[in-house]
Amino acid sequence: MRILLTNDDGIFAEGLCALYDALCNQHEIFVVAPEAERSAVGHAITIADPLRVKKVKRGNIFFGYAVSGTPADCVKIALKEIIHSPIDLVLSGINRGANVGINVLYSGTVSAATEGAILGYPSIAVSLDEYKEPDYCFAAYFVSCLLDFLKGNKIKSNFCLNINIPFLPAHKIKGIKFVPQSTKPLIERFEKRIDPHGNLYYWQCSEEFTEKDPNTDVVALKEGYITITPLFHNLTRFELLNKISSWNIPF
Amino acid sequence: MRILLTNDDGIFAEGLCALYDALCNQHEIFVVAPEAERSAVGHAITIADPLRVKKVKRGNIFFGYAVSGTPADCVKIALKEIIHSPIDLVLSGINRGANVGINVLYSGTVSAATEGAILGYPSIAVSLDEYKEPDYCFAAYFVSCLLDFLKGNKIKSNFCLNINIPFLPAHKIKGIKFVPQSTKPLIERFEKRIDPHGNLYYWQCSEEFTEKDPNTDVVALKEGYITITPLFHNLTRFELLNKISSWNIPF
Numbered sequence: 001m002r003i004l005l006t007n008d009d010g011i012f013a014e015g016l017c018a019l020y021d022a023l024c025n026q027h028e029i030f031v032v033a034p035e036a037e038r039s040a041v042g043h044a045i046t047i048a049d050p051l052r053v054k055k056v057k058r059g060n061i062f063f064g065y066a067v068s069g070t071p072a073d074c075v076k077i078a079l080k081e082i083i084h085s086p087i088d089l090v091l092s093g094i095n096r097g098a099n100v101g102i103n104v105l106y107s108g109t110v111s112a113a114t115e116g117a118i119l120g121y122p123s124i125a126v127s128l129d130e131y132k133e134p135d136y137c138f139a140a141y142f143v144s145c146l147l148d149f150l151k152g153n154k155i156k157s158n159f160c161l162n163i164n165i166p167f168l169p170a171h172k173i174k175g176i177k178f179v180p181q182s183t184k185p186l187i188e189r190f191e192k193r194i195d196p197h198g199n200l201y202y203w204q205c206s207e208e209f210t211e212k213d214p215n216t217d218v219v220a221l222k223e224g225y226i227t228i229t230p231l232f233h234n235l236t237r238f239e240l241l242n243k244i245s246s247w248n249i250p251f
Numbered sequence: 252m253r254i255l256l257t258n259d260d261g262i263f264a265e266g267l268c269a270l271y272d273a274l275c276n277q278h279e280i281f282v283v284a285p286e287a288e289r290s291a292v293g294h295a296i297t298i299a300d301p302l303r304v305k306k307v308k309r310g311n312i313f314f315g316y317a318v319s320g321t322p323a324d325c326v327k328i329a330l331k332e333i334i335h336s337p338i339d340l341v342l343s344g345i346n347r348g349a350n351v352g353i354n355v356l357y358s359g360t361v362s363a364a365t366e367g368a369i370l371g372y373p374s375i376a377v378s379l380d381e382y383k384e385p386d387y388c389f390a391a392y393f394v395s396c397l398l399d400f401l402k403g404n405k406i407k408s409n410f411c412l413n414i415n416i417p418f419l420p421a422h423k424i425k426g427i428k429f430v431p432q433s434t435k436p437l438i439e440r441f442e443k444r445i446d447p448h449g450n451l452y453y454w455q456c457s458e459e460f461t462e463k464d465p466n467t468d469v470v471a472l473k474e475g476y477i478t479i480t481p482l483f484h485n486l487t488r489f490e491l492l493n494k495i496s497s498w499n500i501p502f
Contacts, residue, residue: 037299039298039299040295040296040297040298040299041292041293041295042292042293042294042295042296042323042362043293043294043356043357044291044292044293044295044357045291045293045357045455046291046455047290047291047455047457048288048290048291050444050452050453050454051441051452051453051454051455052450052451052452052453053451053453072293072357073455076439076441076455077441077453077455080439080440080441081441081443081453102369102484104486105294105362105365105369105484105486106294106295106296106323110486111293111356114356114486118353118356118434118436119436120436141502142502145500145501145502146500146502149498149500149501153498157491159491159495160488162486176498176500178492178495178496178498179492180485180487180489180492181485181486181487183369183483183484183485185369185370185371188327188331189331190302190327190328190331190332192332193301199303200303200304201301201302201303202301202302202303202304202328202332203301203302204296204297204298204302204324204327204328206298228495229487229492230487230488230491230492230495231486231487231488232434232486232487232488232491233353233356233434233486234431234432234434234486235355235356235361235365235413235432235482235483235484235485235486236431236432236480236481236482236483237411237481237482237483238431240408240410240481240483241429241430241431241480241481244410244429244479244481245429247400247404247429249396249397249400249427250396250400251392251393251396251397
């Protein structure tokens with residue numbers, strides 16, 4: 001397969017390199033990723049500033065293109081300006097930290113896959129549920145198995161998959177669950193601090209999910225399953241659309 | 252009503268002030284908005300940097316709180332740290348420029364409303380389909396009519412509405428259409444330029460929508476209708492979820 005590989009942790013992030021190393025023998029990989037970390041940028045795009053693109057090496061060998069923008073920018077500029085022949089897949093990750101529930105909306109990793117889907121390409125976002133120096137080996141291996149499966153079964157439909165992998169030894173992973181995104185809020189708080197000049201500032205902290213339904217990405221991941229959630233870039237709430245269509249708003 | 256008013260064009264943007272002026276006699280308004288323009292930030296949140304909050308005046312009178320973050324940050328910090336009593340509505344806008352179709356995903360204006368909905372509040376995003384020094388009078392008047400309608404009909408359900416208003420004289424507006432978000436791609440291009448130091452850079456440019464279906468926000472707005480699209484923060488593609496649940500991926 002010809003694969004555009006990107007992420008939101010930056011072009012030299014371990015998760016991206018692990019995926020590259022696991023896939024580069026069997027697939028043709030084009031790396032186009034942010035020059036630095038762009039986490040929690042959501043589906044941001046850069047329109048008020050110009051974008052710059054820089055060729056980068058890993059060791060002494062050409063590795064890919066570093067872009068001065070967001071993950072969504074990377075996908076757009078890769079497909080329109082950098083890669084001049086068709087690709088089979090947009091692959092984003094492996095992200096350091098899960099992207100489940102409400103965090104799907106905040107995630108730069110997921111937005112890169114969504115952008116791929118908007119532009120008409122099959123796409124996959126992959127995240128590993130661990131922040132502290134995780135080992136990406138198993139997660140990268142799972143992605144290579146998934147690509148073999150997709151290829152072997154000739155699945156070419158226009159999917160956008162959000163995949164989250166528990167940080168567990170392989171034999172402790174319970175299996176794969178196909179689940180919807182949880183929509184329940186996170187428990188969040190702001191931590192107040194005073195800077196050395198006497199001024200107040202705030203750190204935003206996410207504590208935990210309120211979701212309890214085992215048939216959601218949030219709970220299935222926590223229970224030790226690899227979660228796969230197909231996404232589509234449509235935020236319309238159709239059942240409410242039908243209800244409010246009878247509103248007669250005078251103006 | 253007690254209303255949290257925010258936007259993505261910054262706390263002193265004309266569209267926000269127009270809404271404030273149109274509503275402040277009848278409603279209690281709390282302004283918490285980005286200190287500067289944060290357009291196309293999508294549903295970004297600020298986690299790698301601290302947030303600062305500054306009281307600001309308009310003329311000589313206290314106006315609201317300027318936050319060093321994104322629209323979604325503003326809604327979170329307003330509801331958790333700044334406003335210490337219940338509110339009835341999160342209102343975001345009036346944005347300079349429409350937020351329809353795929354742009355709904357890129358929009359900071361919409362993400363503020365979505366964040367309100369995630370946190371359990373009714374919310375509305377309002378955008379005006381004009382970039383060049385628009386007059387926000389009619390759009391602000393329409394929002395005041397809508398709030399009167401919601402209040403008069405005691406509509407309290409947990410809605411998140413994305414409203415777009417054509418930039419036309421009031422008598423030329425054809426009415427209101429309740430329509431889904433278009434999911435069709437934009438025609439986009441990158442304009443290449445060379446800086447004074449001889450280096451290549453790119454400007455990202457959106458040209459036009461490819462959508463043709465009149466029953467979408469994109470086309471209805473272009474045809475002269477006010478569009479109302481109810482949103483929900485769930486990107487799951489349910490019909491594909493059912494299909495792929497039978498995938499047996501060996502790993």
